Amino acid sequence: MTNPKADLLQGTLDMLILKALFLGPLHGYGIIQRIRRMSDEMMHVEQGALYPALYRMEERGWIASEWGVSDNNRRAKFYRLTKAGRKRLEGERANWERVSQAIGRILETA
Numbered sequence: 001m002t003n004p005k006a007d008l009l010q011g012t013l014d015m016l017i018l019k020a021l022f023l024g025p026l027h028g029y030g031i032i033q034r035i036r037r038m039s040d041e042m043m044h045v046e047q048g049a050l051y052p053a054l055y056r057m058e059e060r061g062w063i064a065s066e067w068g069v070s071d072n073n074r075r076a077k078f079y080r081l082t083k084a085g086r087k088r089l090e091g092e093r094a095n096w097e098r099v100s101q102a103i104g105r106i107l108e109t110a
Contacts, residue, residue, distance in 0.1 A: 013050075014057060015096060017050070017063075019089060021085070022086070025079060026078065060084075060088075063082060
């Protein structure tokens with residue numbers, strides 16, 4: 001039986017994180033949950049992939065973080081999109097549209 005969850009294509013994790021944060025600041029587990037909800041439970045991001053991506057994106061200036069308190073009253077690092085991150089998301093989205101259209105054309109070819 002096939003796994004109903006979709007595998008993440010290489011290079012799409014950053015775009016998904018940026019989109020999740022475009023909707024508002026979140027802590028790491030919140031990002032995982034938001035991506036899962038936005039994909040109708042089809043995308044599952046593992047913590048082992050998420051946190052290295054968050055650290056890399058923060059180093060690049062696409063996101064910023066600060067410590068706060070989560071809904072369950074625990075200390076958590078909250079991430080938010082920066083102006084550079086918004087610009088990066090726009091570029092990633094445009095590139096995704098081009099790539100997905102090209103793949104669609106290839107798949108439709110007889």
